[in-house]
Amino acid sequence: MLDFFTIFSKSGLVLWYYAFQDVKGNFTDPVNAFIKSVILQERGGSAAFVHGTVQMKYMQDNEFELIFVVGYQKILTLSYVDKLIDDVHRSFRDRYRQQLLDGTLAMLTADFDFKSTFAHLLKNAEHVTVLPKQMKGFSESKKSQKTIESLKIKKTEPTSKKNDRRNSEIEKPKAAEVIDPPKEEVNPDEIARRIEEFKRKKTPKATKTEKKQKKGKTGKQMRIWDQGGSAKDAAVLDYSNPNDTSSTNGHNGRANGGITEEERGWIQGSQHIQELVVENDSEAETAASPDVAPSNRKKSTGIFNLFSNLVGSKALSKDDLANVLKAMSEHLIGKNVAAEIAEKMCDSVSAKLEGKVLGTFETIASTVKQSLQESLVQILTPKRRVDILRDVLEAQRVSRPYVIAFCGVNGVGKSTNLAKISFWLMKNGFRVLIAACDTFRAGAVEQLRTHEARLNSLYPDGDQPKCRLYEKGYGKDAAHIAMQAINAAKEQGYDIVMIDTAGRMQDNEPLMRSLSKLVTVNSPDLVLFVGEALVGNEAVDQLQKFNQALADHSNMVNPHCIDGIVLTKFDTIDDKVGAAISMTYTTGQPIVFVGTGQSYPDLRSLNPKAVVNALLK
Amino acid sequence: MIFCCDVLKIDMMTFTSYPDLMDLLDDSNIVMILSTIVIILLTTILYVLARGKTERSSVLFVGISGAGKTQLFAQLVSGQTKETVTSLKENEAMYNTSADSSGKTKQLTMVDIPGSSSIRSQIFDNFKSKVRGLLFVVDSGNAQRNIKDVAVFIYQLLTDEIVNKFQPKILIACNKQDLLQAKSKRVIQGLLENELNTVRKTQSARLSHEDDDTSDATASGSTVFLGRKNESFQFQHLNKFDVKFCECSGEVGEENGPIEIDEVKQWIDSL
Numbered sequence: 001m002l003d004f005f006t007i008f009s010k011s012g013l014v015l016w017y018y019a020f021q022d023v024k025g026n027f028t029d030p031v032n033a034f035i036k037s038v039i040l041q042e043r044g045g046s047a048a049f050v051h052g053t054v055q056m057k058y059m060q061d062n063e064f065e066l067i068f069v070v071g072y073q074k075i076l077t078l079s080y081v082d083k084l085i086d087d088v089h090r091s092f093r094d095r096y097r098q099q100l101l102d103g104t105l106a107m108l109t110a111d112f113d114f115k116s117t118f119a120h121l122l123k124n125a126e127h128v129t130v131l132p133k134q135m136k137g138f139s140e141s142k143k144s145q146k147t148i149e150s151l152k153i154k155k156t157e158p159t160s161k162k163n164d165r166r167n168s169e170i171e172k173p174k175a176a177e178v179i180d181p182p183k184e185e186v187n188p189d190e191i192a193r194r195i196e197e198f199k200r201k202k203t204p205k206a207t208k209t210e211k212k213q214k215k216g217k218t219g220k221q222m223r224i225w226d227q228g229g230s231a232k233d234a235a236v237l238d239y240s241n242p243n244d245t246s247s248t249n250g251h252n253g254r255a256n257g258g259i260t261e262e263e264r265g266w267i268q269g270s271q272h273i274q275e276l277v278v279e280n281d282s283e284a285e286t287a288a289s290p291d292v293a294p295s296n297r298k299k300s301t302g303i304f305n306l307f308s309n310l311v312g313s314k315a316l317s318k319d320d321l322a323n324v325l326k327a328m329s330e331h332l333i334g335k336n337v338a339a340e341i342a343e344k345m346c347d348s349v350s351a352k353l354e355g356k357v358l359g360t361f362e363t364i365a366s367t368v369k370q371s372l373q374e375s376l377v378q379i380l381t382p383k384r385r386v387d388i389l390r391d392v393l394e395a396q397r398v399s400r401p402y403v404i405a406f407c408g409v410n411g412v413g414k415s416t417n418l419a420k421i422s423f424w425l426m427k428n429g430f431r432v433l434i435a436a437c438d439t440f441r442a443g444a445v446e447q448l449r450t451h452e453a454r455l456n457s458l459y460p461d462g463d464q465p466k467c468r469l470y471e472k473g474y475g476k477d478a479a480h481i482a483m484q485a486i487n488a489a490k491e492q493g494y495d496i497v498m499i500d501t502a503g504r505m506q507d508n509e510p511l512m513r514s515l516s517k518l519v520t521v522n523s524p525d526l527v528l529f530v531g532e533a534l535v536g537n538e539a540v541d542q543l544q545k546f547n548q549a550l551a552d553h554s555n556m557v558n559p560h561c562i563d564g565i566v567l568t569k570f571d572t573i574d575d576k577v578g579a580a581i582s583m584t585y586t587t588g589q590p591i592v593f594v595g596t597g598q599s600y601p602d603l604r605s606l607n608p609k610a611v612v613n614a615l616l617k
Numbered sequence: 618m619i620f621c622c623d624v625l626k627i628d629m630m631t632f633t634s635y636p637d638l639m640d641l642l643d644d645s646n647i648v649m650i651l652s653t654i655v656i657i658l659l660t661t662i663l664y665v666l667a668r669g670k671t672e673r674s675s676v677l678f679v680g681i682s683g684a685g686k687t688q689l690f691a692q693l694v695s696g697q698t699k700e701t702v703t704s705l706k707e708n709e710a711m712y713n714t715s716a717d718s719s720g721k722t723k724q725l726t727m728v729d730i731p732g733s734s735s736i737r738s739q740i741f742d743n744f745k746s747k748v749r750g751l752l753f754v755v756d757s758g759n760a761q762r763n764i765k766d767v768a769v770f771i772y773q774l775l776t777d778e779i780v781n782k783f784q785p786k787i788l789i790a791c792n793k794q795d796l797l798q799a800k801s802k803r804v805i806q807g808l809l810e811n812e813l814n815t816v817r818k819t820q821s822a823r824l825s826h827e828d829d830d831t832s833d834a835t836a837s838g839s840t841v842f843l844g845r846k847n848e849s850f851q852f853q854h855l856n857k858f859d860v861k862f863c864e865c866s867g868e869v870g871e872e873n874g875p876i877e878i879d880e881v882k883q884w885i886d887s888l
Contacts (some may be wrong), residue, residue: 012704108695389819
């Protein structure tokens with residue numbers, strides 16, 4: 001009934017496997033998918049995983065660094081699988097303990113002839129039928145054991161009980177009255193009474209408005225019209241600032257779009273995005289930590305081995321871990337990691353460490369902290385290559401524009417960060433077209449126009465501007481504008497199209513559908529979710545719902561979900577950097593940019609080690 | 618001479634005027650002090666020698682996920698083929714090179730670093746200080762599809778600070794030659810050189826316009842420009858590294874032995 005059962009070491013060597021009909025290929029794909037999704041993404045807390053039609057259950061042995069995985073068809077509900085894994089684990093471990101302890105070479109050369117034992121265990125497990133629960137007879141129930149005395153209602157405490165009963169009696173008919181009116185035969189008196197009640201309920205508001213009107217009519221005041229006025233009002237109505245030589249849109253009258261000298265110095269900066277420097281007390285810590293890690297990992301040699309034999313090794317149990325992990329979880333929550341993410345991380349670390357044998361000079365706390373640090377760095381490190389410049393060059397080679405779309409909730413900094421990223425791309429020599437697909441918010445188009453003017457004055461380029469805004473005003477369909485913008489970019493030779501969308505709440509179904517339509521119709525190369533670092537538990541909800549909406553409303557087999565995250569307002573949090581973890585854990589996508597301020601050079605790339613150091617400090 | 622004797626006389630006189638010092642400089646005390654000095658010297662010499670022996674004797678198997686590192690590792694170390702799955706941790710084993718002309722064999726540590734991008738840099742950092750040779754495994758069957766990821770990884774390796782400090786020998790092994798669609802090593806070398814040409818351009822700006830931020834330099838770790846500035850990238854231009862290419866396959870052949878890992882073995886012997 002099982003599709004496969006494998007035992008492999010965490011370092012990738014398959015020690016033994018059983019495959020249905022001995023078809024090897026049956027298990028490599030699901031197991032690889034399982035490893036990538038569960039272990040590498042630190043979701044080790046849950047014990048089951050589904051890949052296609054195969055349901056997998058697994059167990060980690062942390063003492064010998066092994067993983068036991070069993071796979072069977074999802075539609076079957078096999079009740080003996082858990083017990084089977086336990087039995088196999090115990091018997092395998094006992095039988096091959098020596099080879100497993102001897103190290104990699106022994107594991108490679110040893111012949112794990114486990115087939116017969118496994119067949120035996122499987123047969124045992126299948127035959128143990130779980131008996132259905134027998135119903136209890138009266139003699140076994142609790143009531144038969146109560147004495148008659150305890151069942152008597154004493155006269156000393158009738159009052160409270162009686163009152164309760166009476167109140168409940170009164171309330172019930174009221175409820176019945178409210179529900180049943182259309183069915184009853186209604187008395188005319190009843191009707192009159194009800195009309196009175198209804199009026200009474202309604203009138204309090206009416207009396208209030210009447211009072212207001214009465215106050216207003218105490219004296220006649222001359223009415224002032226908005227559009228009209230005489231010359232006498234000119235002084236009052238003049239809002240212009242005599243010192244301000246302003247032209248339209250509040251720009252400074254200068255042609256350079258209002259750029260100061262200091263801002264002009266931004267062109268001089270590096271073309272590469274600098275790495276994020278999280279505020280640390282000692283910078284030396286970050287440099288020292290890679291040295292610390294290897295020494296921890298070295299197996300104790302020589303003299304210490306002797307001592308370890310004397311002292312005896314201790315295997316970690318769940319209780320030992322529980323206390324430390326609870327403290328760690330609270331620490332993470334204190335650093336603004338979403339509560340459920342902190343819980344899941346700690347469950348995953350606990351699954352990774354349970355049963356592990358500690359070295360001589362290691363404490364539980366240090367082991368847990370080390371393991372948690374590795375897991376956090378693993379989550380923040382991107383799973384795929386993140387190199388936007390390379391991808392833009394690739395798109396340039398096939399002469400089509402590279403399209404980036406920005407989405408997110410209201411007020412996270414989409415337009416600001418869009419401008420920053422455009423600045424960086426223009427510094428690297430590309431021509432950018434900004435598509436104003438936020439046709440809802442007042443001032444969105446003007447905001448982008450200001451950015452366009454400033455960027456162009458920073459990078460002037462003859463007659464063809466390096467940055468252009470494509471806008472169609474307000475109230476139009478965003479997806480259509482985006483499509484036209486991409487076509488215009490293709491015709492006019494712009495390398496990159498940046499699509500700015502309106503902010504929307506993740507619960508707003510029609511807006512989510514419209515965003516999904518924009519993504520489906522225009523198929524951008526990169527869909528970036530913009531999230532602010534200040535967000536707490538909301539981050540998980542936002543990302544889940546955005547991803548879900550993009551997947552559900554797309555009507556495609558492979559929907560285009562969020563590809564990357566832009567973490568903004570990073571300068572407003574000191575070291576409470578937990579939002580980074582929440583966001584990457586929820587989606588599994590990397591953080592591509594970090595925004596650290598409101599001016600154009602304030603763009604950084606993520607440095608996982610620095611962020612994790614700040615998180616665990 | 619007379620001056621020295623006078624000085625010595627003066628010194629002795631000053632010494633004799635302090636009876637405590639004379640007591641301290643007893644014979645037994647002098648012996649003890651000398652012996653402690655000798656012991657300290659001996660231990661430091663032994664420590665330096667011992668460290669010198671274990672320093673830098675690892676061969677690291679690196680490459681992107683699915684290149685075939687774990688299987689190649691298993692072949693080399695034990696001569697057996699095993700089924701493998703995606704590695705989560707490193708594989709470490711000792712390997713004895715075959716006897717060279719003078720009959721000596723070396724013992725090297727073979728370390729197989731997992732290829733998944735989220736864990737490889739962490740684990741690589743643990744082992745890179747002991748690197749003597751870097752074996753970069755490439756999947757020849759999927760070379761075209763994965764070329765960008767492979768090139769970025771090679772770039773990161775070649776510009777890593779510690780790798781630049783130790784300058785290990787590098788072998789790029791084009792694995793999975795038993796597949797039909799496997800490309801030859803010359804084709805793969807050409808593809809890599811093309812791609813690295815572009816990759817170093819997208820990264821090169823970082824090197825020339827560095828703002829004097831020292832933490833940045835250490836964090837990015839790249840203060841080198843690969844190859845020659847105005848020419849397209851070629852592996853021969855790298856004067857710091859000795860990069861070789863070879864073809865190999867870790868699969869079981871008809872005779873129940875690996876088809877070709879001899880070139881890899883020869884390279885390891887030459888380290």
